Amino acid sequence: MSTLEIKDLKVQVQTEDGPKEILKGVTLTIKDGETHAIMGPNGSGKSTLAYSVAGHPRYEITGGTVTLDGVDVLTMSVDERARAGLFLAMQYPVEVPGVSVSNFLRTAKTAIGGEAPKLRTWVKDVNGALDRMNLDATFSQRSVNEGFSGGEKKRHEIAQLELLDPKVAILDETDSGLDIDALKVVSEGVNRFRERDGKGVLLITHYTRILRYIKPDHVHVFVAGRVAESGGPELAEELEANGYERFLAAVPSGV
Amino acid sequence: MTVTETAESAVRSALEVDRVESHLNPPASYDLADHPVPTGREEVWRFTPLKRLRGLLDGEASAATLTRETTLPAGVTLSEISADEAVALGELGPNDRPAALAAANAGGALLLDVPAEAVVAEPIVIRLTGESVDDLVWGRLLYRIGAHAEVTIVLVHTGSVRYSALSTFLVGDGAKVNVLSLQDWADDAVHLGRDAIRVGRDAFVKHTSISFGGDLVRMHANVEYAGPGGEAELLGLYFADEGQHLEHRLFADHNAPKTKSHVVYKGALQGKGAHTVWIGNVLIRKIAEGIETYEENRNLVLTDGCQADSVPNLEIETGEIEGAGHASATARFDDEQLFYLRSRGISEKEAQRLVVHGFFNDLIRKVGIPSIEEQLLETVEAELAKNVLKVSADVEGA
Ligand SMILES: Nc1ncnc2c1ncn2[C@@H]1O[C@H](COP(=O)(O)OP(=O)(O)OP(=O)(O)O)[C@@H](O)[C@H]1O
Ligand SMILES: [Mg+2]
Numbered sequence: 001m002s003t004l005e006i007k008d009l010k011v012q013v014q015t016e017d018g019p020k021e022i023l024k025g026v027t028l029t030i031k032d033g034e035t036h037a038i039m040g041p042n043g044s045g046k047s048t049l050a051y052s053v054a055g056h057p058r059y060e061i062t063g064g065t066v067t068l069d070g071v072d073v074l075t076m077s078v079d080e081r082a083r084a085g086l087f088l089a090m091q092y093p094v095e096v097p098g099v100s101v102s103n104f105l106r107t108a109k110t111a112i113g114g115e116a117p118k119l120r121t122w123v124k125d126v127n128g129a130l131d132r133m134n135l136d137a138t139f140s141q142r143s144v145n146e147g148f149s150g151g152e153k154k155r156h157e158i159a160q161l162e163l164l165d166p167k168v169a170i171l172d173e174t175d176s177g178l179d180i181d182a183l184k185v186v187s188e189g190v191n192r193f194r195e196r197d198g199k200g201v202l203l204i205t206h207y208t209r210i211l212r213y214i215k216p217d218h219v220h221v222f223v224a225g226r227v228a229e230s231g232g233p234e235l236a237e238e239l240e241a242n243g244y245e246r247f248l249a250a251v252p253s254g255v
Numbered sequence: 256m257t258v259t260e261t262a263e264s265a266v267r268s269a270l271e272v273d274r275v276e277s278h279l280n281p282p283a284s285y286d287l288a289d290h291p292v293p294t295g296r297e298e299v300w301r302f303t304p305l306k307r308l309r310g311l312l313d314g315e316a317s318a319a320t321l322t323r324e325t326t327l328p329a330g331v332t333l334s335e336i337s338a339d340e341a342v343a344l345g346e347l348g349p350n351d352r353p354a355a356l357a358a359a360n361a362g363g364a365l366l367l368d369v370p371a372e373a374v375v376a377e378p379i380v381i382r383l384t385g386e387s388v389d390d391l392v393w394g395r396l397l398y399r400i401g402a403h404a405e406v407t408i409v410l411v412h413t414g415s416v417r418y419s420a421l422s423t424f425l426v427g428d429g430a431k432v433n434v435l436s437l438q439d440w441a442d443d444a445v446h447l448g449r450d451a452i453r454v455g456r457d458a459f460v461k462h463t464s465i466s467f468g469g470d471l472v473r474m475h476a477n478v479e480y481a482g483p484g485g486e487a488e489l490l491g492l493y494f495a496d497e498g499q500h501l502e503h504r505l506f507a508d509h510n511a512p513k514t515k516s517h518v519v520y521k522g523a524l525q526g527k528g529a530h531t532v533w534i535g536n537v538l539i540r541k542i543a544e545g546i547e548t549y550e551e552n553r554n555l556v557l558t559d560g561c562q563a564d565s566v567p568n569l570e571i572e573t574g575e576i577e578g579a580g581h582a583s584a585t586a587r588f589d590d591e592q593l594f595y596l597r598s599r600g601i602s603e604k605e606a607q608r609l610v611v612h613g614f615f616n617d618l619i620r621k622v623g624i625p626s627i628e629e630q631l632l633e634t635v636e637a638e639l640a641k642n643v644l645k646v647s648a649d650v651e652g653a
Binding site: 054055056057058077078079081082083087088090093094095096097098099103104107108111112143144160164 | 589590591592594595596597598599600601602603605606609610612613614615616617
């Protein structure tokens with residue numbers, strides 16, 4: 001079972017001109033086994049939503065709640081959230097020089113599983129997960145994300161998704177910057193994850209092409225810090241055809 | 256990790272005057288009168304807390320010694336020689352007062368001899384251990400490495416003492432030498448060390464200085480070249496805790512054409528009053544055409560109340576160089592790195608440890624002495640454990 005419930009979430013960041021509200025009351029529930037897609041124009045707050053749920057210190061929660069299976073997530077530290085079952089595939093994965101992928105993955109798996117994974121099967125699991133993402137075995141000896149191409153970074157995120165096996169995954173533009181083959185590889189990875197029991201996925205994207213591979217149950221249009229409209233997969237088709245104009249028109253200017 | 260990244264290859268314009276001496280490093284002299292007691296205002300002393308030198312600026316000869324344990328592979332000899340013999344062998348003279356005092360007060364010198372063409376697989380290990388900080392010890396060491404010899408020399412300093420040492424490495428043509436000096440002193444030790452290296456024609460020298468312990472450690476690593484084609488790689492790693500002063504002063508004197516110097520020093524600081532100093536002086540003389548030099552110093556500041564001084568100096572007297580560059584950066588933990596690691600379930604402390612390990616990792620691998628690498632990683636780990644404990648204590652007290 002895994003339900004991520006976001007209720008009336010309000011988030012601000014500190015800027016030179018004082019606090020700036022970015023999320024203005026986001027409500028979204030991802031039930032057991034569901035995949036939700038969020039689409040919205042640049043700067044509408046999609047990454048802010050993802051980071052806020054993951055607990056990035058830059059984002060200050062000013063209202064609302066986030067729960068995972070009924071448990072308050074917002075009072076947890078970043079790593080506690082991950083151990084509780086949240087995973088964020090980042091739009092811009094961070095380089096960690098001198099820390100090998102293999103050391104990083106083992107440390108993360110140990111933290112999440114509460115004990116060190118069995119060496120023999122673990123090495124096989126890691127190599128398998130990398131291989132399925134078309135990352136050859138040498139990647140495990142390289143420093144985390146250092147010198148990885150944009151596409152390699154994204155595939156590395158999905159390899160982690162497979163290995164760390166969270167309850168709910170938030171994928172922030174994992175499809176951006178991927179060529180067609182990589183897009184397929186990544187989609188297959190996400191779909192393998194979805195096939196596992198009761199996994200939730202929140203997929204942030206600008207493009208409908210990934211939704212042809214990963215079929216969402218729900219699509220949300222995200223505009224100016226809130227969900228402007230929710231619907232089924234057909235909503236994505238409408239966005240593809242008409243853009244965001246209809247939704248932007250409804251937003252008061254200056255926001 | 257980009258707080259104060261200075262511009263790379265910020266190169267000073269070539270000077271017209273053909274100076275024999277450089278202001279970057281005082282001229283060598285055995286005469287104490289040439290090295291007056293510093294006031295602390297001198298360029299070469301301005302970062303050093305003189306009070307804490309405790310007798311090393313004006314001390315007398317003493318009967319105290321360091322306990323010496325050596326591992327000497329076959330073919331390598333260690334012997335005692337007189338001061339005159341040291342000079343006759345081509346010792347590189349002292350450039351500052353403590354080094355001149357070491358020469359004056361040490362009595363004789365210790366000579367390590369590696370014959371020409373000897374290829375010594377096993378490291379030569381010299382362990383020097385101090386008894387007590389009440390002891391004032393003067394050291395004078397000469398390393399003579401014959402032409403085309405290949406050798407690794409490891410010096411390990413432990414225990415407690417006030418120690419000033421003058422060391423000279425005379426590296427023969429075509430030789431390959433790897434030197435590591437580990438300062439793993441007890442908390443109250445004071446150590447002033449001057450390592451000067453003369454790199455033979457087409458020889459390669461790697462010199463690594465690693466400082467963890469001691470109240471005050473100030474190490475010089477000076478390089479000059481006996482002919483063209485010589486190459487020096489100067490590495491350093493330091494980890495300063497509360498109240499510690501760790502200073503590393505480099506001087507690469509490109510006095511011959513087609514020579515290379517490559518300097519990488521990395522340090523971490525934690526705790527109130529932890530102070531590190533890195534001075535990277537490079538002089539490219541008029542004659543030194545076609546040389547390459549690069550120097551880099553990176554500092555990672557783990558807590559408040561620390562200070563990392565980092566001063567690269569490039570003085571260029573010829574326009575005909577292959578490449579010259581430097582980089583210096585001092586930074587705190589990168590929040591984005593920590594967030595990324597923590598978002599994978601890794602605790603804050605564990606994430607910090609990973610980042611620091613990562614910071615030092617590539618450098619430790621470069622040292623190229625497998626038997627030491629593991630020990631270095633463990634020492635970094637032990638240093639970090641202090642910080643981790645401290646951080647949690649601070650949080651509780653807050
Ligand atoms: N530290 C900050 N200071 C000022 N503004 C910020 C800060 N962080 C985020 N913002 C602003 O918040 C808004 C939302 O940013 P966010 O990254 O969440 O958008 P997004 O929907 O993910 O956009 P994209 O599609 O381009 O990835 C943007 O206007 C951004 O400039
Ligand atoms: Mg975004």
